[in-house]
Amino acid sequence: VSKLEQIYEGKAKKVFRTENPDIYWIEYKDSATAFNGEKKAEIENKGVLNNRISALFFQYLAQQGVPSHFVELINDREMLVKSLQIIPVEVVARNTVAGSLAKRVGQPEGTPLAKPVLEFYYKDDALGDPMINEYHIAAMEWATPAQMDAVKAIALKVNDILKEFLAGLNIDLVDFKLEFGLHNGEVLLGDEISPDTCRFWDSRTKEKLDKDRFRRDLGGLEEAYQEILRRLESKLKG
Ligand code: C5P
Known part of the structure; x- marks a missing residue:
């Protein structure tokens, strides 16, 4: 093509x-x-x-x-x-308190969660991606309840798979954001999965290996992303 x-x-x-x-x-x-x-x-x-x-x-x-x-x-x-018809909902999955959740619930970053948390945000830059729930999604017809069942099941499965895989690379999967769309009526994972959209902490040092280095002016962003790629390539061939 x-x-x-x-x-x-x-x-x-x-x-x-x-x-x-x-x-x-x-x-x-x-x-x-x-x-x-x-x-x-x-x-x-x-x-x-x-x-x-x-x-x-x-x-x-x-x-x-x-x-x-x-x-x-x-x-x-x-x-x-x-090609996807994008569902205008950003899905965040969390295993550990960090970022906006730390602020919302007044808990320190790094607090473990007893079970994964899923959150939904309306994908709209002008509105600053406000948090929404499944009632909004159904009422605004952004996705059907059946499509949301698929979205939630995929998000939790991705979390289980990546959490375990990354643990083997000494990386804590703190949280991440997924997007979904429809292709021939099927709900598919879209967008990207990268250090721009995930929080990755080194399991031993808790060093941040993700976009928080940019958000928080910590420096060393390229080196951190390179380190993530290096660890992935040590287990996976491209
Ligand atoms: O900021 P917050 O703590 O809600 O972010 C949760 C996770 O979602 C982080 O991994 C962040 O990188 C990701 N995220 C994203 N795009 C957004 C908002 C959050 O990739 N618009």
């Missing part, structure tokens, strides 16, 4: 049409944003690292029986995916 016109540009990726209506072409950018786009920077190689890291996660999940939109890598910063 070939890269045709751009149909969408987000904060971290561009999406292009191909001559096949079932296939989109995604390009990962080097832009880093935080706080709903208020903080911005260009981080050399981030697009390359996230493209490769996402591909490895999607390939591993497929092997474990969780299909996604991922089709194949094209090059260092581009991949082919199945």
Whole structure:
């Protein structure tokens, strides 16, 4: 297939049409944003690292029986995916208190959760992605209850699979964000799985190996993402 016109540009990726209506072409950018786009920077190689890291996660999940939109890598910063009709809901899964949950419940970051927590946010930059619940999703017809059952089951399965896999690489999966869409009526995992969208802590040192390094001005973002890729590649071949 070939890269045709751009149909969408987000904060971290561009999406292009191909001559096949079932296939989109995604390009990962080097832009880093935080706080709903208020903080911005260009981080050399981030697009390359996230493209490769996402591909490895999607390939591993497929092997474990969780299909996604991922089709194949094209090059260092581009991949082919199945075209999705996006469900405008961001799904956050959490194993440990951090970030906005730490603020909401007044608990220190690092507090373990007795069971995984799923949260839903309405995907709307202008509104700052407000938290919503399943009543809103059904009433606004953003997804049907049956589609949400699939979304929740996939999110919890991804959490189980990745938590265990990453533990073997001495990485704590603190929390992460997933997006979903419909392809021929089927609910599929979309977007990306990368240190931009997950919190990864080194299991021993609790060092942050994710976008919190950028959000909190800790420096060393590229090195942290490189370290995640290095550990993934030690178990998975691309
Ligand atoms: O900020 P918060 O603690 O709610 O983030 C939870 C998880 O979701 C983090 O891993 C963060 O990287 C991810 N996230 C995201 N995109 C957003 C909001 C959160 O990838 N718009």
